[in-house]
Amino acid sequence: MLNTAPSEQPSRSPADAITPSRIATSLLSRYRPLVDDWEAFTHALARPQAPCIWANPARIAVAELAALLEEQGLTAQTIPGLPHALRLPPGTKAGQSWWYCAGLAHAQEEVSQLPAQLMDLTPGQRVLDLCAAPGGKTAQIAFALGNRGTLIANDIAHARIKALQGNLDRLGVLNVTTTCHDGANWPAASGQFDRILVDAPCSSEGTLRRNPSLLARLDGNNSARAEVRQRALLRKAVQRCRPGGRILYSTCTFAPEENECVVAAILAESPHVRLLPATIPGFVTRPGVTEWRGQRLPSALAHCIRLWPHHNDTGGFFIAVLHKDASAAAEPAPTPAVFDDADAAEWLSGLNAKYGLDAAAWSGLRAHRQTRRGLHLMAADHCPPAVPKGLASGLFMHRTNIRPPKPSTSGALVIGHQATRFKIALDTEQRDRYLRRETFAPTPLQCATTPPGQILVSYRGHLLGVAVLHRSGVIESLFPRRWSGCAAAP
Numbered sequence: 001m002l003n004t005a006p007s008e009q010p011s012r013s014p015a016d017a018i019t020p021s022r023i024a025t026s027l028l029s030r031y032r033p034l035v036d037d038w039e040a041f042t043h044a045l046a047r048p049q050a051p052c053i054w055a056n057p058a059r060i061a062v063a064e065l066a067a068l069l070e071e072q073g074l075t076a077q078t079i080p081g082l083p084h085a086l087r088l089p090p091g092t093k094a095g096q097s098w099w100y101c102a103g104l105a106h107a108q109e110e111v112s113q114l115p116a117q118l119m120d121l122t123p124g125q126r127v128l129d130l131c132a133a134p135g136g137k138t139a140q141i142a143f144a145l146g147n148r149g150t151l152i153a154n155d156i157a158h159a160r161i162k163a164l165q166g167n168l169d170r171l172g173v174l175n176v177t178t179t180c181h182d183g184a185n186w187p188a189a190s191g192q193f194d195r196i197l198v199d200a201p202c203s204s205e206g207t208l209r210r211n212p213s214l215l216a217r218l219d220g221n222n223s224a225r226a227e228v229r230q231r232a233l234l235r236k237a238v239q240r241c242r243p244g245g246r247i248l249y250s251t252c253t254f255a256p257e258e259n260e261c262v263v264a265a266i267l268a269e270s271p272h273v274r275l276l277p278a279t280i281p282g283f284v285t286r287p288g289v290t291e292w293r294g295q296r297l298p299s300a301l302a303h304c305i306r307l308w309p310h311h312n313d314t315g316g317f318f319i320a321v322l323h324k325d326a327s328a329a330a331e332p333a334p335t336p337a338v339f340d341d342a343d344a345a346e347w348l349s350g351l352n353a354k355y356g357l358d359a360a361a362w363s364g365l366r367a368h369r370q371t372r373r374g375l376h377l378m379a380a381d382h383c384p385p386a387v388p389k390g391l392a393s394g395l396f397m398h399r400t401n402i403r404p405p406k407p408s409t410s411g412a413l414v415i416g417h418q419a420t421r422f423k424i425a426l427d428t429e430q431r432d433r434y435l436r437r438e439t440f441a442p443t444p445l446q447c448a449t450t451p452p453g454q455i456l457v458s459y460r461g462h463l464l465g466v467a468v469l470h471r472s473g474v475i476e477s478l479f480p481r482r483w484s485g486c487a488a489a490p
């Protein structure tokens, strides 16, 4: 199953029920001096949060996605300040929709979408996402870079990188290399980056609306434990940022110990770094805290941004944008990773011949062999460093160690729209059966010009994946088992 979208929580059981008075008597009460309207804050946290998605800019315009949702009876709201985002009616299970399986959208709550907006991203920049899984922000950054160039997505947790890779595959991200490394010990041999995101592990109090069971697990020592690691991660980001570059530090906690205090500590030891004032059009924000429990912080900390749940009806979030002085020491470019593309051209021409693809379908892309299993596809100008060693570069496109070789679902989603043969458009019922991995019969008209064999299947012009049209006339779904958790509900 794909990583469960963060916005998709089961309905609350009575044990999980959060009330304003439970919040007021919890450890969160220590934030009372920081909150402008305590009653509104506790009431907002006690309400479940509406899910939010963004339209995949490589596949669909947000207005077209909104129209598809409307047909499904879902009235989505646009969100000022987030041009690709749509807020869905409460309780919507986005991940079980066909358009989610087809990689037309990604579920990510509003405030979590803001860091990428503030990174000032343009194609050509070399970017590091130091704590990347499950990858919502990685995917946003990848598309802001035009799905080209070099983005490294790192996380310390291997299992979470699997979820990250699943999301990148489904969305068709081609400019990311994933790595599994302790971000605090990120190697200098990786070179310097134009932009670095530190979306730090934190006590996550700001996600309470989506994770109500968190309230019972709040622990007064969480922040003290987290801040040591957070400082180490931000310190490393400062070291690896190029002169004139930008670092974005974010958390989903209210705790000043994990937010302003971490930023203040790193600023104090980094003469080349300063905070940039940041604004987020369309969102009500509050400045960073400059005094906490008797500790006074430099006034520049007010440049940080706090998002409180009751101001925008969202989760809680914290963002600091740091700039590294252009006069800091620059380093030479790192040694690049080497890719094996010796047999790629032969495989690509095989795909061209079978699916009637034009050779131009591969322009700007590079296929390479990373394992004996098959070929990966990445942006031709993707240039990760040799160190640390990447887990995967680009997406797994074509399985070549089986007979017959088979395009992966993520490969089909990327290049399938250009296929002119061996492609069948499904109706609504067939679409749902395909996504549930069932076998079904096409109409004679649907397969009139398609001989038996491996085929690509689409719905309303959007690729869904790979199937087999058997001689008996039935279609066998090859939709991946691990993706079928997001298959359309019956």
Ligand SMILES: C[S@@+](CC[C@H](N)C(=O)[O-])C[C@H]1O[C@@H](n2cnc3c(N)ncnc32)[C@H](O)[C@@H]1O
Binding pocket: 130, 131, 132, 133, 134, 135, 136, 137, 138, 154, 155, 156, 157, 160, 181, 182, 183, 184, 199, 200, 201, 202, 229
């Ligand atoms: C807040 S989550 C990141 C969410 C992610 N940026 C996104 O948008 O989907 C924090 C992540 O930091 C990772 N992490 C914790 N300690 C780390 C470390 N020392 N180095 C790198 N990643 C770390 C966790 O495994 C977790 O996936």
